[in-house]
Amino acid sequence: MAPSRQPPRYPATAWLSAPAAAAAGALWLSVSGAAGAEEFFPIRDQNPLLRGFYLPLPSDARRDAGADFSATLLVSNTLNVESNSHESLLVDGESAALDLTYENSLSQNWRFRFTLPIIHDSGGVLDSVIDVWHEAFGFSRGNRPFYPKKQINYFYSGGAANIDLSHPQTSVGDVAADVGWFAADDARRTLSLWAGLKAPTGTVADLTSDGAWDGAVWAHAAGRWPTWQMAAEIGVAQPFGDELFAGMAHRSSVFARAAATRALGSQWSLRAQLDGQTGHVAGSDTRFLGPSLQLTLGAARTLYGRWRIEMGFTEDAAVNTAPDITFFLGIRD
Numbered sequence: 001m002a003p004s005r006q007p008p009r010y011p012a013t014a015w016l017s018a019p020a021a022a023a024a025g026a027l028w029l030s031v032s033g034a035a036g037a038e039e040f041f042p043i044r045d046q047n048p049l050l051r052g053f054y055l056p057l058p059s060d061a062r063r064d065a066g067a068d069f070s071a072t073l074l075v076s077n078t079l080n081v082e083s084n085s086h087e088s089l090l091v092d093g094e095s096a097a098l099d100l101t102y103e104n105s106l107s108q109n110w111r112f113r114f115t116l117p118i119i120h121d122s123g124g125v126l127d128s129v130i131d132v133w134h135e136a137f138g139f140s141r142g143n144r145p146f147y148p149k150k151q152i153n154y155f156y157s158g159g160a161a162n163i164d165l166s167h168p169q170t171s172v173g174d175v176a177a178d179v180g181w182f183a184a185d186d187a188r189r190t191l192s193l194w195a196g197l198k199a200p201t202g203t204v205a206d207l208t209s210d211g212a213w214d215g216a217v218w219a220h221a222a223g224r225w226p227t228w229q230m231a232a233e234i235g236v237a238q239p240f241g242d243e244l245f246a247g248m249a250h251r252s253s254v255f256a257r258a259a260a261t262r263a264l265g266s267q268w269s270l271r272a273q274l275d276g277q278t279g280h281v282a283g284s285d286t287r288f289l290g291p292s293l294q295l296t297l298g299a300a301r302t303l304y305g306r307w308r309i310e311m312g313f314t315e316d317a318a319v320n321t322a323p324d325i326t327f328f329l330g331i332r333d
Helices: 014-026 127-136
Strands: 068-083 087-107 110-122 153-158 161-165 169-172 176-185 189-198 214-224 228-239 253-264 268-277 292-302 308-316 325-332
Touching: 068 127
Parallel strands: none
Antiparallel strands: 068 087, 068 325, 087 110, 087 153, 110 169, 110 176, 153 161, 176 189, 189 214, 214 228, 228 253, 253 268, 268 292, 292 308, 308 325
């Protein structure tokens, strides 16, 4: 197991500075176009050891939606400790990720999308809150009583792979470009096929890139009724290289998501969403690098004009397969 380290000294608000500043600027941006379908929350797994691999955001825009912009801030906190005869893993820290997206129509049946993540890692501020929450409601505190608060330590050793990040960092992640073709899209249903490509614009040392180009293909289906919306996606992602795990993660993974949305009048809606994916790292027996399943609960509210705000939280529905908790707040038109 990785040696214990004292947490670095930095202001308690440092984890928020870079992403929050970018989010504040994003709120002033505006683009023309109609509102999207609001079938998914624009979120994905924030596992700090796997976020460098391509996992496309949900694609729930309508064919004729025009230009669409979104900015989503996700704050994740986790403490995972695992070891076996050939692996050692300690992931203790907090990340703040700002996902910026822009999409528009290419033609009557085609759309494109660009995604840019900005990521900050630190010891964070949520350790004590999560520990008190678990203790108050009788939940397992796991390893939290045995590790210092506000510590950042992302460590993995197994085979030829050696990952060790123990200092706060802020960096741009990998930029992705996606394109979708709509086979059907009307008031009651949507069927579309998507393909995407991710470029290695992030930094391997900061765990914001796998150091390679990645690709993905996926299908989207949605049904709409007066007060309910149901949607599902399934796809395959393929990294074309792997500098994080010394080639052990150079293999295909399957991802899927499903969501149910209930409208509460003309302004509010509630949503439950499940996200899962198969394991990335060949030969790993750790849960944190294996298949994952997450449950998201949240709400959306329509603001003035075409803008809407979305908020909620994500838990690891399959324990220890993803960050312990992720809170998110986003705005999109």
